[in-house]
Amino acid sequence: VAQGVQDRSGHGGQGVPGKRCGTILLLAEELSNCRDIVTMQLCANKLDKKDFFGKSDPFLVFYRSNEDGTFTICHKTEVVKNTLNPVWQPFTIPVRALCNGDYDRTVKIDVYDWDRDGSHDFIGEFATSYRELSRAQSQFTVYEVLNPRKKCKKKKYVNSGTVTLLSFSVESEFTFVDYIRGGTQLNFTVAIDFTASNGLPSQPTSLHYASPYQLSAYALALKAVGEIIQDYDSDKLFPAYGFGAKVPPDGKISHQFPLNNNVENPSCAGIEGVLESYLQSLRTVQLYGPTNFAPIINQVAGIAAQVTDGSQYHVLLIITDGVISDMLQTKEAIVTASSLPMSIIIVGVGPAEFEAMEELDGDEVRLSSRGRYAERDIVQFVPFRDYVDDSGNQVLSMARLAKDVLAEIPEQLLSYMKTRDIKPRRADPE
Template sequence: MTQEEKWRQPLLRDGNPVPVASYSKRSEAIIDFSISCRELLDNSVEDVKCFCVAYCSKGSPSNLLNAGTKQSDVGKGGSPVIPDGSLEIGRTEVVYNSANPDFSTVFNAKMSTYFDNIHDIIIAVYSEEDIMSDDLVKQRYLGCTRFRLESVLRKIGCNESLPLETGGFVTMSAKPSNVDSDYVVFCYSGKGLKKTSKNPIKAKKKVPKNPYIVLSYMSQKYSKWRVLWKSEVARRNETENFGVGQFQALRVNGADEDSLIQVLGMDWDEKKHQYKVIGQVETTLREILTAGELDLVKKGKCTGHLVPEFVERVHVPTIANYLPHGECSLNVTFAVDFTSNNGGPGNPTSVESLHYLHDWEQLNSYEVILQNIGSIFQEYMDIPKFQLWGYGSIFEGTVDHHFVMGEAGGCDGVEGMIRAYGETVRSDITMSGPKVLRPTIDAAIERAMHLSQSTGAYSILIILCCDGAISDITEVMEKVSQASFVPLSIVFVGIGDGDFRSLAEMNFESASLLAPSGNEFMRDVSSVVTLSSHNEDKEQGVHKVLEKVPSQIVQYNILNNILPPDPSRAETTQGEEICKDSQRAHAESLMETKKKSANDYGKVLRDSMADLDFGENPHTSEANGLEVSEESLQANAESSMENILMENESTNDY
């Protein structure tokens, strides 16, 4: 199956694509990963029985850091430091008498598709000492290291190597699983739906008022019906359309096509607050996939038909499918509100202003969101660069509805953003108005189009507002509709306790909406989050800011036929990468040995010269002599490292 066939869009009967928003919102993905080790135990392999234990820890970057899972900490002492809340994923098989084991065990890790959930995989390496015990305390601990799953996926070849504190290193290779992307996408319409009645006169009036359908499968594990999907209540007529539905094929007893599927037609009684069964039919997954008409039956009588608009078995991607090989690059821009509604007499340094900069280590509301959101996006950037813009101020006597803070090329990471923001607040700037957002969105659209053509990046604009008093709301809606056609997401974030009700118009849940000019939205492109409604749960507020962005990226890629990268690219380069890592480790080991020799020689030289008093400062001559020796050995070691790598690359064929 080609990539085009695998990731094709499901089609309606008229040949048009199914609305992408109706089936592309997946919240989880399964990632397969495997482990190999190199240069363990200084190549002493006698009686080594090596195995690895994998743990998974999920959370925000700050939480994982606070949990003590820094790379420098995970393996301190004689046992691994596993943070609270981590789950053991599994253990590899035992490989005997090898300092370079390649484990055949393939682990499966569930990965949230939300940006604010970062996944750490901790790998602990052991030598089996007690073959009869599963207790790790009874095994010999060899070292531990931590991988960030998102980082591994973004590497070329989808693998990364990290050192162990006891020597050697561990390589992790990962790729999105194929099994969990297999979905059944469908749409049924009701025809001639009716409720049964003993009285034939009443039967004619028994048209369901609030019909809906429920799909279930017979679980082989639990021997009972388990719900797969339930539709919304359809319109009150006999030809209801129950909307686009989907379910993961894997849920049906591991995608067993002979599994029983039950379809129930239901009617909700609003007065009695109860449902009534219109009719039901039992079929199989295989028959469902043939897209045949289904006849609902109750008490031996036909009570209507379910006519398929379409039934397709397709692969539905997530953001995880676009991460491999660094194919999904992000460009993130923050736009800060400098209108007078921030408080204070037009002066951002006023204590009454939301922009007030505290003298101690306390961040204001704008700095908090820059830090919290920026630190998450940094995890998806090789070189973290952020654009920082402002709007609504008077600078040197001119009202500016769009200006750049910091360097034109962007701010270096979160610290660079906060520094540029602080410099702007302390500068000769006056908060003004009105709140005009069109120039900012115009600039974001232009930048998104340029970056997409030059680097393939997807852009995200986060507009921070102190209230919802937008003067050009109609123009902004037009611009948002234009943004739905370019690789751009727009998030409006409410800062402070202002009135944000007018911003609700920007929180589009459907791409079928029309802009004031009548132009359609190609896809869901914007969202609105008011942080004041999440004061008690800051993490939930951050989650809401980023919640819709991953699915918006996927929807844009699907609509523009941008296919996920082929995971087989990782398999073809994996052996080469592991080999190069091994060669690099060997060369670095050689360099360290030569450095150690230089240090030992220097110690002998100092001891000898201490016994001979020539009337000179021995420390000066010793230091100079040793420095020359170290530089010489350093150059020799680096030359040796290059020679080893070139030699092995020319003799090894992968």
């Protein structure tokens, strides 16, 4: 029991000195392992008229029964205005929320008439269970809505209307771990920005400058994210590229040169291997420009398009200092890639303003190109500067960076699998 509810002055914990402000009772119940999700739709007929002017404005309130016999609200439908025969929109609810996986546990449903002042009028109630509801997959189920007070008062009382379950369907919600256990392989590709705006690697002001005492901003970001990533990549081989540099021997500008200088096999062994090749490349290429993202995105998308059955998923990690030169082509490339088993993580290093990156990260507004919208949000952008704390405690900051960088990958992988109706394969018993 938590005592001392926060008072209006904002003094949490103590409430008003010397005055008991009430108690909060916390009831807990262990969650079942049930991952099913239910979608259902209900309608009602001939509900009691509660409003003086016009008909009722009905809505439903669903209650889960708890282990101690009490009830907890687990869902409210929308209000359907001015009708005694409402049809509510279909809604989705986890089976855990409805009955905690216990199919015979009571589910109580109240029918109310909505009032603007919040004093909603009780029309009636009925009880059911998950098991009973699920029978609606093969037949309509009709429930009588009863008002106990009316029933006691009126001898001829029949009911206050009926509620009909129109549809009921169940699907399992799989997790990221289910797919990994089922054999989905994560493939990580690294792309590093070698444009001149990063500054000469030999100068301490450069984002690529590695002092004897500290890794460069690029190396730090790569190490922080990569060390988490490599736990999910079974072969620990990472194709690694640079972009925006003049490459020997002929000094041609390249936007996808292998860091290990091996066009046939650009994979590096582990994040240590990527770091090694990155430092080697810094000594041999000339930082140049422009900052083009589209070539490397299209290259990884081409590989991702070869296997779309859910057994392979690709993640491209781009580390850059900022302004994109080929924004239109990059948008087009991302919109195309959004229908493939692929995600893109962009880590922004340095002090630049990263508005363009925020636009590519479609959290607020879904990315579009030439009137075509991305099928899924596949880009996660993270500014590196937010994670280097003033005290120099890099271990803590890097752990937070890695967590935020990878936060959207599971959801993005699941959204791909769901849109393609790909279910995880069963893991072999060990």
